[in-house]
Amino acid sequence: MKLIFFFIFFSFYSLNSAQMLSSVYFKNNSYVLNQESKNKLDSLALLKSNLTFRIFGNCDPSGNLSLNKKLSENRANAVSEYLKGKISSKIKLQTTVGLGVEKQINDNSTEDLREKNRRVDVFIEKSFAPGEKISRKAYPSFLNTKIAMMKVKDTFSLPDVNFIGGRHFWLPNGNTNLLRLSKILKENQSLEVELQGHICCDYENFDGEDIDLKTFNLSWTRATAIKDYLLKQGIEKNRIMVKGLGHLNPVVYPEITEADRIKNRRVELVLTKK
Template sequence: MKHVIVFLIVSMNLYGQMMTSVYFQTNAFDLDNESIRKLDSLSILNKSLKFKIFGNCDSSGSDTYNMKLSEKRALTVAEYLAIKNKDNIKVVSIIGLGEQKQINDNSTEELKSKNRRVDIFIERIYKDDEKIQKKLLPDFLSADISTMKKGDTLSIQNINFEGGRHIWLPKAGHSLILLVKKMRENPLLKVELQGHICCDYDNFDGQDLDLGTYNLSFTRADAIKKYLVKYGITPERIQVKGLGHLNPVVYPEKSEADKIKNRRVEILIIDK
C-alpha cells in the first residue's frame, strides 16, 4: 500500500494529473479487495483536485443493460470515495459509458476483462494562465548506451504522430532508421516503448481513428515495435505500454506545436 500511495502522490506532483482504473467481474458492480486498495490510496490525496469517474463494460450484454451496469459501477466507486474522504475529493462527473469506450476488441476473456472497468481521472485545478513544460529528456538516438542505466527514460527525437492516429509524421523516417541501427548494434538492450497522446483530458487514452479503439497511446508505441520487428529486432526485446495523456511534455496545450510534442513515444531502459 505504501508504495502505491507514494507513486500516486509523486505522479500528481510532477504532472498535475493521474489516472487509475478498477476492474469488475462479469455482470458485477461490487468492489473486490484490489479495487478497495486502489481507492483507499486515492482517498488520502488532499490537494486542490477534481475527480472524473467513468464506468465501462465489455460487449456481453445489450446496449441498455451495459449502460445501466456501467452507471452502477461508476456510482459504486464515487460512493466509496465519498465515504472514505468526502472533504478532499471533488467529483465533477460520474458517467456510465456502457461499451462506448472499448480499449480493445473483446476477442478473448482477458481482453474483455480490461473493458469491465471504472476509470478515475484526477487533475490538479489549474489557473487560467498557468502552463507547465517538462524538462526535455535525453535523446536515446544520440546518447551513448554506456551512459544509460536500467530504469532510465529517454526521448526519441522527431518521432511524433498525426492527431488521433498511430501514423507517425514524415520527419520521423530518419529517426526510425537510427532506432533500428541502435537496437541492432546493442543486442543485449531491452526496452519498453511508452506511448503518449495530447488533448483528450476526459479519457485516460484517446481514440485511434483507424482502429476504433480507445488505446491510442498503446497503438502508437506498438506501431514503433512492429517497425522494429519488421527490420529484424526480436520482439522479446521490446515491451509496449500506453500512458495516455498523463505525462505531457507541455500542459495544457496552447498551440498545434504543443500538441505535436505530446504525441510521442519514449523509451524506458529495461536491460542492457
C-alpha cells in the same frame, strides 16, 4: 488484424504535476464495491490538493447494449456516492458517466481481459490557474546517449518523433531519427527495448481513438507503428516490446498551443536489456 488492447493499471500515478488514474474492479454483472475497492477509494479521499475527480464506468460485452449501459452507470454511481461521503471540500466531483461497452481498452478474448473491462476509472486532475501549465524536462535522447552510460530501466526520448493528431503516423521530420534508432539497435545486438506510446488532449478516456483503425488504443498503435518500422529494418521481434500509456504522462499540461499538443504525441523508449 487483431489488436490487443493493453491495459495499464495506475494507482496514484504521479506526474510532478497534473494527472493520475485509479481504477476499481467489479464482479460480472455486479456494481457492488468490494473491500479492496473501498480501501482504494478511501486513499483517494485523503488527497489534500485542489483536485477534480472524473468518474467513468465500464463493462465487458456480456448482455445487450442497454443493460451494459445501465450496469456501467450503476458502477460509476456506486463509486461517486461512496466518494461523496469521504472527500474534502478541496476535491470536486466533476463527471460521473457510464460508458457501457463503447470504450473498452482490452479485447475480450480471455476472462482476465474481460475482468479488466469491468471497472470504474477515476481520473484525477490538479486544478490550474488560467494560463498556468507544467512543462516536464525531457528524458535524455536515446540517440545521443553513449551505450556505456545507459542503465536497464532508464527511460529515453526519441527527439523529433511526433505524430499526427488522432493517428499512428509520425510526422515526416521523424524519419531521420528513426533510421538512426534502427542503426543503433543493429550495431548493439544485446539491447532490448520497450516502446511507450503517448497521446495528447483526450482527458475523457484513458487512451485516444485511432481514427484510422477505429480503436481506443492510440498510444499503443503509435508505439506499434515504430515497432513495425524497426522490424522492417531487420531488428528482431523479440528485442522490442510495446506499451500504451495513454494521456497520463504529458510533457506539457494542459496543452494550450498546437506545439504543446505535438510534444505530447510521442513515443519514449525504456531500456529493458543491455
